[in-house]
Amino acid sequence: MAEKAFQEYYPDVLAHCYGCGRLNEHGHQIKSYWAGEESVCRFTPAPHHIAVPGYVYGGMLASLIDCHGTGTAAAAAYRAEGRDMASQPPLRFLTASLRVEYVKPTPLGVTLEIRGKVKEAKGRKVVIEEWIVANGVVTVRGEVVAVQVPEQMLDDLVT
Amino acid sequence: MAEKAFQEYYPDVLAHCYGCGRLNEHGHQIKSYWAGEESVCRFTPAPHHIAVPGYVYGGMLASLIDCHGTGTAAAAAYRAEGRDMASQPPLRFLTASLRVEYVKPTPLGVTLEIRGKVKEAKGRKVVIEEWIVANGVVTVRGEVVAVQVPEQMLDDLVT
Numbered sequence: 001m002a003e004k005a006f007q008e009y010y011p012d013v014l015a016h017c018y019g020c021g022r023l024n025e026h027g028h029q030i031k032s033y034w035a036g037e038e039s040v041c042r043f044t045p046a047p048h049h050i051a052v053p054g055y056v057y058g059g060m061l062a063s064l065i066d067c068h069g070t071g072t073a074a075a076a077a078y079r080a081e082g083r084d085m086a087s088q089p090p091l092r093f094l095t096a097s098l099r100v101e102y103v104k105p106t107p108l109g110v111t112l113e114i115r116g117k118v119k120e121a122k123g124r125k126v127v128i129e130e131w132i133v134a135n136g137v138v139t140v141r142g143e144v145v146a147v148q149v150p151e152q153m154l155d156d157l158v159t
Numbered sequence: 160m161a162e163k164a165f166q167e168y169y170p171d172v173l174a175h176c177y178g179c180g181r182l183n184e185h186g187h188q189i190k191s192y193w194a195g196e197e198s199v200c201r202f203t204p205a206p207h208h209i210a211v212p213g214y215v216y217g218g219m220l221a222s223l224i225d226c227h228g229t230g231t232a233a234a235a236a237y238r239a240e241g242r243d244m245a246s247q248p249p250l251r252f253l254t255a256s257l258r259v260e261y262v263k264p265t266p267l268g269v270t271l272e273i274r275g276k277v278k279e280a281k282g283r284k285v286v287i288e289e290w291i292v293a294n295g296v297v298t299v300r301g302e303v304v305a306v307q308v309p310e311q312m313l314d315d316l317v318t
Contacts, residue, residue: 014211016211016212017209017210017211018207018209018219019216019217019218024207024209025207026205026207027207048177048183049177050175050176050177050183051176051253052172052173052175052176052253052308052316053172053316057176057178057222058178058225058253058254058257059178059218059221059226060177060218060222062218062221062222062225062259063216063217063221063222066217066218066221067218094210094217094261094264095217095261097259097260097261098217098257098258098259098261099256099257099258100257100258101255101256102253102254102255102257105253157211157212
């Protein structure tokens, strides 16, 4: 796919996150894209990301909701300003709170589709509604309240 | 410590969880204990469990809340029945929902203390209130709604 993922635009100093940092060799390195008004990330958990035999570990699913949520919040902030994600200064979001509802057990061994959309955007706060689909069935619903990283914190990290 | 952790009583078939399974060599293998009416788990995230430089990845913190919560729910269920955790049949809980509030950034490089207590117990549902302490400061607050694994599901897994 020629299109770059949201996470590929993160500045290097912010690209170490275990969930979504492209520079974290031990991490999940998730990749999120727009699909119309929704965002989508495809991820296949490893066999050791198990809960009980046959099913995905809930903490992994929470992690996917978390990082796909902050990624979608950032991408939505650029969109709202009519800016390309490569433009400066970078807009990055941290998770203020996370809610995950395990609707059904999520089967291990299949590619999951994590989908998100902006539920609310107000000032520096963006609320992302998300759901995870396995084999065409929604198994998880979640919500991330993401807050834009203050410029001062970004400056402190970058310099 | 001579005392066994909650997770050391899980039957083998249920001891593969990435967060708390003692048999998952790739996982976190967290260990939870009673401390009076509260439960406690100590865990030191690895350097690669990073969010932004200096701070712990939110998905890891959600994972700790998740597994310490289901462990505490199980231990509380045995306590409520006046049973030893080694007694049969095993009582195990799965997460129905998870809520995590990131109150402050959680510093990387220190041992975290995850604490929990039963907020509500009603039939097969147990609600665990939790908080994470780093350097004496509460950085995360969370809640897990845990539901007892149905006997039939346990039987299917065990046999």
